[in-house]
Amino acid sequence: MCMGITRVLAVLPSEKWVGSLSVLTNETVECLEKVTKLAEEARIKNALNSISGHVIVTRMCEEMIVLGSILRSFRNATFKADKNTQQDTKGNPILAVLERVWPCLTHIAEHHSKSEEVTTAMVEFLLVAVSVDSIEKSSAILNEACNIAILMLAILMKEVSPVSVRPVLEFVEGAILTYGQLADRTFSNQEASLANNDDVMVRKILETLLCSAFDTAHSKIIQKGVQRDSNIIAEKNSLDCSSGLLSVFTSCAQHCPLLFMSLRPKPGEEVGGIFTQSLQIASLSIQENQADAARSAMLYLKEMYILVSSKAKSGQNVKGQVLLFSIQGGLITSLISGAFGSFPREILDPAANLLFVVLQLTPANVAEAASTSAVGNATFLLGDSARVATLTALGKCLKGGKPASFLMELFEELWRMHDTGGNIASGDAVMQFTKKFGII
Numbered sequence: 001m002c003m004g005i006t007r008v009l010a011v012l013p014s015e016k017w018v019g020s021l022s023v024l025t026n027e028t029v030e031c032l033e034k035v036t037k038l039a040e041e042a043r044i045k046n047a048l049n050s051i052s053g054h055v056i057v058t059r060m061c062e063e064m065i066v067l068g069s070i071l072r073s074f075r076n077a078t079f080k081a082d083k084n085t086q087q088d089t090k091g092n093p094i095l096a097v098l099e100r101v102w103p104c105l106t107h108i109a110e111h112h113s114k115s116e117e118v119t120t121a122m123v124e125f126l127l128v129a130v131s132v133d134s135i136e137k138s139s140a141i142l143n144e145a146c147n148i149a150i151l152m153l154a155i156l157m158k159e160v161s162p163v164s165v166r167p168v169l170e171f172v173e174g175a176i177l178t179y180g181q182l183a184d185r186t187f188s189n190q191e192a193s194l195a196n197n198d199d200v201m202v203r204k205i206l207e208t209l210l211c212s213a214f215d216t217a218h219s220k221i222i223q224k225g226v227q228r229d230s231n232i233i234a235e236k237n238s239l240d241c242s243s244g245l246l247s248v249f250t251s252c253a254q255h256c257p258l259l260f261m262s263l264r265p266k267p268g269e270e271v272g273g274i275f276t277q278s279l280q281i282a283s284l285s286i287q288e289n290q291a292d293a294a295r296s297a298m299l300y301l302k303e304m305y306i307l308v309s310s311k312a313k314s315g316q317n318v319k320g321q322v323l324l325f326s327i328q329g330g331l332i333t334s335l336i337s338g339a340f341g342s343f344p345r346e347i348l349d350p351a352a353n354l355l356f357v358v359l360q361l362t363p364a365n366v367a368e369a370a371s372t373s374a375v376g377n378a379t380f381l382l383g384d385s386a387r388v389a390t391l392t393a394l395g396k397c398l399k400g401g402k403p404a405s406f407l408m409e410l411f412e413e414l415w416r417m418h419d420t421g422g423n424i425a426s427g428d429a430v431m432q433f434t435k436k437f438g439i440i
Contacts, residue, residue: 180255
């Protein structure tokens with residue numbers, strides 16, 4: 001029904017959109033405001049955990065989602081017409097609705113961010129807000145949405161109970177996806193950035209958002225390292241933080257690498273401290289062998305290695321190369337060793353793809369030493385002939401003689417044989433493996 005109504009509004013003259021959308025959203029906005037007041041009364045009475053309190057909070061979340069759905073449908077319906085219609089900020093119908101609802105949403109974020117149901121609904125709405133502004137890409141909507149996200153992050157950072165930060169990190173990804181390239185434009189073309197003050201504002205907003213997201217997520221990851229006896233829920237939330245933060249890093253590598261690599265630089269350095277720490281987080285996540293976090297780490301590192309090998313040699317890029325290349329040896333050893341049964345099976349392909357990229361960028365002597373170290377480990381159970389065959393296969397990839405799919409197949413075979421358990425060095429499977437991968 002919502003889509004049908006917004007399509008009707010779309011055929012009206014654009015100057016009537018503000019009033020029409022206001023009428024369409026009025027009932028939902030009023031309901032959201034009323035239910036927010038009820039939630040505040042329940043909070044003051046310490047009754048949010050009661051049955052009625054849960055009903056109120058759920059209704060509040062539903063109204064946020066409904067309002068977001070209306071705005072998304074309206075934007076989709078008016079997309080083509082709006083591209084040909086020059087509107088100033090005051091004439092933006094969606095912005096008019098958002099300006100009315102921002103105070104209510106800020107209140108909800110301030111008092112209810114400890115509820116994962118609320119943060120999930122809020123993030124869904126905020127993602128709609130930044131995405132509906134995808135044509136204008138002005139900083140007005142982005143600034144308000146990010147202020148709410150930063151408020152939620154600050155509250156969650158102080159929260160001791162295990163509340164997931166992952167939903168808010170998903171908003172950070174969405175903001176980077178929509179606005180990241182604008183922020184990077186201020187690095188690559190200084191004259192253009194000076195002429196376009198809004199791009200500079202976008203850059204500052206994203207800088208603040210990314211630093212806040214990093215601080216909050218990193219604090220939860222550190223808590224996991226300190227509290228080894230934490231419960232299962234806390235452990236899961238910490239791993240979610242790792243995976244979510246690494247996904248944010250990947251989005252940065254794809255859409256705003258210059259901004260990302262500049263965050264919090266040390267005195268005299270062009271590469272920021274957050275980028276340096278991101279490599280440490282990724283390396284540790286791979287070693288811990290938890291599927292989601294490890295996969296996110298592998299995808300992030302793959303993006304960064306491809307990036308620094310292909311971009312022009314800016315100061316940041318050269319420094320980034322130095323940092324990435326400094327972890328190559330240990331990374332190669334970890335990836336190969338993981339194929340000996342310690343990796344979850346579902347991350348074998350991402351591991352092989354990352355290893356393939358890293359091998360192409362690694363000096364032969366470093367790659368050979370790291371590979372030899374991996375197969376020389378006690379976790380390799382297939383015997384000397386298979387060890388030589390594995391090194392031979394890796395050498396083919398190092399020299400560019402085989403595609404990534406060959407390395408994926410190698411990892412699958414290694415994992416399958418190690419997963420059987422016991423010493424199988426003299427089995428038929430090992431003989432077949434040696435013949436398949438050991439021929440030069």
